[in-house]
Structures are given as C-alpha cells and as structure tokens.
Amino acid sequence: xxxxxxxxxxxxxxxxxxxxxxxxxxxxxxxxxxxxxxxxxxxxxxxxxxxxxxxxxxxxxxxxxxxxxxxxxxxxxxxxxxxxxxxxxxxxxxxxxxxxxxxxxxxxxx
Amino acid sequence: xxxxxxxxxxxxxxxxxxxxxxxxxxxxxxxxxxxxxxxxxxxxxxxxxxxxxxxxxxxxxxxxxxxxxxxxxxxxxxxxxxxxxxxxxxxxxxxxxxxxxxxxxxxxxxxxxxx
Numbered sequence: 754x755x756x757x758x759x760x761x762x763x764x765x766x767x768x769x770x771x772x773x774x775x776x777x778x779x780x781x782x783x784x785x786x787x788x789x790x791x792x793x794x795x796x797x798x799x800x801x802x803x804x805x806x807x808x809x810x811x812x813x814x815x816x817x818x819x820x821x822x823x824x825x826x827x828x829x830x831x832x833x834x835x836x837x838x839x840x841x842x843x844x845x846x847x848x849x850x851x852x853x854x855x856x857x858x859x860x861x862x863x
Numbered sequence: 864x865x866x867x868x869x870x871x872x873x874x875x876x877x878x879x880x881x882x883x884x885x886x887x888x889x890x891x892x893x894x895x896x897x898x899x900x901x902x903x904x905x906x907x908x909x910x911x912x913x914x915x916x917x918x919x920x921x922x923x924x925x926x927x928x929x930x931x932x933x934x935x936x937x938x939x940x941x942x943x944x945x946x947x948x949x950x951x952x953x954x955x956x957x958x959x960x961x962x963x964x965x966x967x968x969x970x971x972x973x974x975x976x977x978x
Contacts, residue, residue, distance in 0.1 A: 755905075785963050796867070796953050796969030797906070804963055842906060849960045850919055851967060853898075853906040 756780050757845050759854035766861050772830040774857045776843035779824065783845040788817060788828045791840045791856070800841075801828070833861045866890050869954045869970035876944055877978055883940045884973045886954030894918075895937035896955040896967065897929060906953070912937055913960055941975075949977045 758777045766772045774788075784805040789797035803810040803817045803826065810817050816829045830837055840856045869886040876882050888895065896919075897909040910929045911919035917929070926942045941948060951974050955967040 785961075785965075787966055789969075794971065796955070796971045797967075798969070799966040802964075802966060840904075846961045846963075846965075849962075850908050850911060850921075851961050852908075855903065855905050 755855075756783075756847070757843060757852050757854040759841075759843060759857050761857050762855070763858040763860070766833045766859065768835055768861055768863050769832045772828075772833045772837065772859055772861065774828040774830075774841050774843075774859065776826045776828075776854055777824060778826075778845050780845070780847065781821075781824065783847060785846040786817070786819065786826050787844045787846075787851070788815075789842045789844060789853075790837075791842065797842055830859075833859075835861050835863065837861050867954055867956055867968050867970040869952075869973050871973060872971065873974050873976075875976045875978065878944055878946060880944050881940070881942045882944060882975070883938055884952055884954075884975075885936070885938045886970060887936050888954075888956040888968070889935065890956055890958075890968060892956040892958050892968070893934060894957045894960050895931065895934075896957075897937065897939050898953040898955060898969075900951040900953060900972070902950070910937075910939075911960070918960065944975075944977045946977050949975055951975070 787802040788800040791797040844851045844853045867888045912931045915931045951972045954970040
C-alpha cells in the first residue's frame, strides 16, 4: 500500500521553461513533506521541504506547493536548467520515518 | 569530506552467501537508517537506529541484521543471500528522528547483485 505516489515516471522540459513535478499522498496525518533530488550513482540529496501549516515554500528557483484538502503537493522549478536533470522523489514524514514516492525522472533539454 | 559513506559501492555475490555493508557518518547525527531501492526504484525504509538503539524494523526478513557499534556507524549484515535481495541499499543519517525540520542525508548507495 503506497502512501506517497508520483504518478508521472518521467517529464521532459525545455531549458528555461517551468518544470512541475507532482506528488499525491493518502494519509492526512502527514505533517511534513520533502523533495529530494537524485543523480545516477549517487544518493538522494535534500532539496526543499514544507510543513503542513503552510501552503507554499520557496527557495530560489524551487517552490513547493501543498494542497492539504487534495492531499497533493507539487515542486516547481523555474527556470529549468540542464543540471536539473535528475530523478526527483517526494517524501512524507509518518511518525518517525520518511516515506518516499517512486520518483519522477526530469530531463531538461536545450 | 564525505558526510555519509558506505562500502562497498558494488557487491556481486552468489546465492546463499553472507555479506556485509558498512556505513559511517561524520555529521554527528543521532539517527541512522538503511533504505532499499528495488528494481521498481521504490525507496523503502528497512531499519532505523537512534543513539545505537533500534527504533524501526520494517518487517524485514531476519536474514538482515543491522548493527550499530556507535552513533556514527550502522552496518548491515545479510545472511543466506537470495536473488530477490538484489537492489541498491542506501544508508542515511539525520540529526534526530524524522519530524518537522529534519531531513535525511544519504550515502551514495551499495549496488548488491546476487547471482
């Protein structure tokens, strides 16, 4: 039973445009969400997070939006750059552990 | 200066063998984890230790035995390896157990292939 879902396995975006990665969750008790970025042959690295008391958190080119009623969060990257090409995982804190989605592979082309 | 380092990076072995993966963190964190990323790329927690005490054991077969000799180390020993154990195993650490404001720092993974 997957509590955190990323339904798009891949996304292709032109450099300079906006990338929007989506994530859905099922447990309304989740109160903290994170996005991780992963390059091949490396571990995931933390990107940005959001608490359930907020609906938006911004850090440079990265913005995370949270819609609690829809149990949905999204990561916006603008402008997208070739170096953003990676796999992006969303994760939710459940009691004392992080539960990850299956990831979305983002490719930014020139 | 690697924050979370795990060895080996690649491990190829035969079914039935016993193998270990080592993990060390130099971040001074209290909590360490083992995650497994299977062929479907799903990152799933296996174990979590806080100050050398086991706090999460996610119904992992008892062929898998974690050991934390101190706060900075969390090793994973696997007995009687099976084909289905083939995966990438990630070690991670965090300052405290996950909650508001806490993120995990991951190692670069150990790709285990069982033949």
